[in-house]
Amino acid sequence: MIGHIAIIDDYFLTGWIQRMDPPCFDDIRCAFDSIRNRGRKKRVKPEGFCVRFRRMSRDVIYTSEIHSNGFVFDDKVASVFADMIGRSVPGYGQTLQMVELLAHQFAQAESNLYDLGCSLGAATMALSRGSAGKDCRVIGIDNSPAMVERCKGMLKDEPVEILCQDILDTAIENASVVVLNFVLQFIEREERLQLLKKIQQGLRPGGVLIISEKIAFVDEAESRRQIELHEAFKRAQGYSELEISRKRSALENVLVPEPLDVHHHRLKQAGFSASNTWFQCFNFASMIAFK
Ligand SMILES: Nc1ncnc2c1ncn2[C@@H]1O[C@H](C[S@+](CC[C@H]([NH3+])C(=O)[O-])CC(=O)[O-])[C@@H](O)[C@H]1O
Ligand SMILES: O=C(O)C(=O)Cc1ccccc1
Structure with a gap:
């Protein structure tokens, strides 16, 4: 569990x-x-x-004024990442539990399972646990050397492969489950469709893509409400107003969220036969797309 x-x-x-x-x-x-x-x-x-x-380690990166321009997955972020994502993404733990459940449901014997943008390997572990006994290859990929190094340490006893690679270059083959857990949001918008097409083509019949994202809202008032709720969540998790606003600036143009209907439309364009949203908390949502 x-x-x-x-x-x-x-x-x-x-x-x-x-x-x-x-x-x-x-x-x-x-x-x-x-x-x-x-x-x-x-x-x-x-x-x-x-x-x-x-x-x-507790995420105190934005308590100080000295931090890099923009947001990069360097060693500083990697060293506090488990705390950072847990206190920044409402429903993150629930999402991981469901990745394990979905892997259990959809992993096919002797297939490959990919966790694209694996960070410290939390979803990689969920894929591994969910597919236990099916003789699957579980592959976690991230292009941040700092993340990959720590991930390899965390998962050293787990039967998974961790690669340092740009997911835009990763070959997807013989796959039954692919995970993009809060990762597509960091990929250039023009590259997103191509990546999804590649994943769709690398999936076996019956295969699925599990995708979680920070989402945007077209209606301005709705957008404001959802962002306020997310920031209230972060305050409740112990982040100060200053930390929240500094990180908001750092993420600008780095994490680019899109509305849910844009995601579902693009999944269709990429060739998926159907998709749905199975979880949403404020401006964070998880979808599943079926080959
Ligand atoms: N082009 C790229 N190629 C490879 N990795 C990339 C690329 N772009 C970004 N990344 C990697 O995607 C990860 C995003 S975090 C994922 C959380 C994880 N999935 C989790 O379930 O804990 C989400 C967040 O920070 O909000 C980082 O480790 C980046 O290095
Ligand atoms: O913290 C935020 O505001 C987020 O949108 C989530 C997040 C979590 C971890 C790294 C980058 C963004």
């Missing part, structure tokens, strides 16, 4: 919890409680679990 990222209260721990059966949230909380009781530094194995954990 849960992948490898567990955020318990304000402990900011990243952990891998492996057991024969998928653990539920209460099991994990129990495991962490038992760790807490014995002192935070001590590595213990609560009964029935194999828990490996490292402290997840």
